Amino acid sequence: MFEYNPDKHYPQETESRVVIRFQDCDPLQHLNNAKYFDYFFNAREDQVPKLYGVEMIDMIRKYKAAWVVYNHNISYVKPAMVGEWVRIMSRIVWHNHHTVVIEYYMVDDAKTHLKTLLWTTMRYVTLAEGKSTNHEGAVAEFLKATSGNLDISTIAIKDRVKQLSAELKKE
Numbered sequence: 001m002f003e004y005n006p007d008k009h010y011p012q013e014t015e016s017r018v019v020i021r022f023q024d025c026d027p028l029q030h031l032n033n034a035k036y037f038d039y040f041f042n043a044r045e046d047q048v049p050k051l052y053g054v055e056m057i058d059m060i061r062k063y064k065a066a067w068v069v070y071n072h073n074i075s076y077v078k079p080a081m082v083g084e085w086v087r088i089m090s091r092i093v094w095h096n097h098h099t100v101v102i103e104y105y106m107v108d109d110a111k112t113h114l115k116t117l118l119w120t121t122m123r124y125v126t127l128a129e130g131k132s133t134n135h136e137g138a139v140a141e142f143l144k145a146t147s148g149n150l151d152i153s154t155i156a157i158k159d160r161v162k163q164l165s166a167e168l169k170k171e
Contacts, residue, residue, distance in 0.1 A: 014051055014091065016046060019083065025081075036106070063136065067122035075117045076116050077117065080116070086107065091148055092147040095147045103118070114165045
């Protein structure tokens with residue numbers, strides 16, 4: 001279970017290096033649009049326990065609540081190709097008392113070109129009733145420690161694509 005340590009630095013971004021698999025691609029050898037979701041979610045699921053020592057299933061069991069997706073906003077910029085190594089980053093860019101927005105993005109292995117950007121919005125709900133509930137305890141501490149709290153109300157995804165693309169070109 002996550003225990004917040006005010007003296008510890010918690011990275012806000014996760015990163016995974018993965019290869020694009022043949023079975024996930026279309027006849028043009030591009031990663032199938034629906035498969036981006038699998039790559040993003042699997043990468044985050046692998047990295048969160050490593051970086052933060054958090055197993056989400058433990059939080060779900062303890063608080064009897066989980067996040068449920070209610071919106072995806074995705075922008076496909078450049079295709080990921082079969083056999084290509086890519087980097088997948090994710091971070092919580094915003095949260096409030098019962099909602100989180102996670103930003104996922106995929107870049108080439110050299111981190112010079114943005115391929116895809118995804119914002120996933122999730123509501124925290126009780127398992128028994130499926131009704132919104134507040135983040136509490138270790139869940140709230142985890143969000144406080146790892147969230148960037150970017151003001152996404154003023155940013156369109158197309159503007160975020162431009163911003164990330166410009167940042168990648170600088171590095």
